[in-house]
Amino acid sequence: MIVLMSCNDRPGIVSILSDIVFRNKGNILDLQQHVEIEENRYFMRLSIDNSTLTNDSKNKIKEEINNSFIDFDAKISFFDEITPISIGVFVTKESLPLYDILIKHNSGELNCNIPIIISNHEDLKYIADNFNIPFAHFSIDADSKFDQEKKIIKILKDYKVDLVVLARYMQILTSNFVKNFTSINIHHSFLPAFKGKNPYKQAWDKGVKIIGATAHYVTEELDEGPIISQDVFPVNHNFSVKKLIEVGQNIERRVLTSALKSHLEHKIIIYKGRTIVFY
Template identity: 45%
Template sequence: MASIQKKIIFLIQCEDRKGILAATATWFYSRSYNILHCQQHTDNNEGRYFMRIELDMKDLQTTRKELEDDFSLFAEEYKLQWKCRYSDYKSRVAIMVSKTSHCLYDLIARNNEGDLNCEISLIISNHPDLELIANQFRIPFYYLPITPETKQSQEEKVRSLLTRFDIDLVVLARYMQILSSDFTRAWQGKIINIHHGFLPAFQGANPYLKAYQRGVKMIGATAHYASEDLDQGPIIEQDVVRVNHELTPNGLRDVGKDVERRVLARAVQAHLESRIIIWKNRTIVFDVEG
């Protein structure tokens, strides 16, 4: 079996101006790096330039810290905002759930199949219902119930667990609680949430019954980074499916679950593969290379 090529990935953004691509490519060339893939996008409305570069890791002749320290000098000169990631690193992921299992099952299955480059380190829930799933896949499960009186202390316990397990990414896989502003600020760009596409039209309990009663013709889902206003953060991925009058509320729910699974998985995969750049309340999501 052929080994998977290891890559160094740079995500870069800056004010759009001439010569950035040439200067960056020259910088890597002068240090004998082979550029495997380069994607770029210019937002003419914002005057902003975005770039994703993949380098062959076998060309790395220094420590990773030395590479990043060296590049930081170049970035300072050209006023670049940047991040560097390495494809051989498995991100440590925490999944937060309530009672609904479809997104949790899907993420675990995709991870076990090797579609997600991560380690699912723990599952946190405000209900005990999904502990059997965690046990089935031998993933640590933490039941942290929450009431209005215990919300702050519960969230402190969550933070403690994320620190203890050295978590890189939190996935809200139908976690039906609102995180505090302090929490989302501390984890900005590191929390991915999924919700059905009816918001804000059908909020609250049983949105699929409300959608059925209105005779909706489309069902969608949105995955986004969580922000202080939880459902208003930068959107990563969306999808929609047409439906008709023949579907019952339960049928609409089944379609919705399938869309949610696919949208959340694509968003998590894009994050893990370092294909996302956040700018203000938007994302630039680069496609998988062909």
């Protein structure tokens, strides 16, 4: 059982939580915390051993935690990590991020279900077939975008998808879609630099000395969502745009998988448009 909480910072928070868990015969496996001193705000991720809990004790712990922090302006979420999240993976033509997700899923590194892969092209259908995952193709242009997204939303709901992962899906989602699903995107630059199209060409034009990738939650503002994970690699004047893309693709897959893993393991709290990511 995972508890994510943010609240006003006061002495005794950890004591209150540990006492509640102890009285309900639970065992704390891990507790990570962070304090924003300027905001007087406390953030915490608490992991409780499921083998020590019954359904009754879980419900009791939830009730007591909620009641104990009523006056703390608290935001509290409870998760059962035993039940995997279902994700829908969106792709276009770039295969590496998709392969990385599917391989890590097969190896057990990513605790999730992948019931559907969706694309606006058919280029990567063979990968879905190789992994025995249904593949849905929706051709999209300016005139068909809204109607096609309505069909995509329906199929995602039919498959009970909890999270959408944009694994180099080269389409901008409409506000209607963003409101329906939590989504994670991989952007091929070190945001907030080089937003939008062709970031590697933008980076080459500027003669950058590092390139990077950013995984973030999707909002209605393009490439402006809360950042989950980032990484960089040093480059120099000898790197062509093609070489930057080659190096960047390896960064992209690592960063996307890292962000997805943090989400699946309930390690992220969003606060005022940015993230606290526990490890």
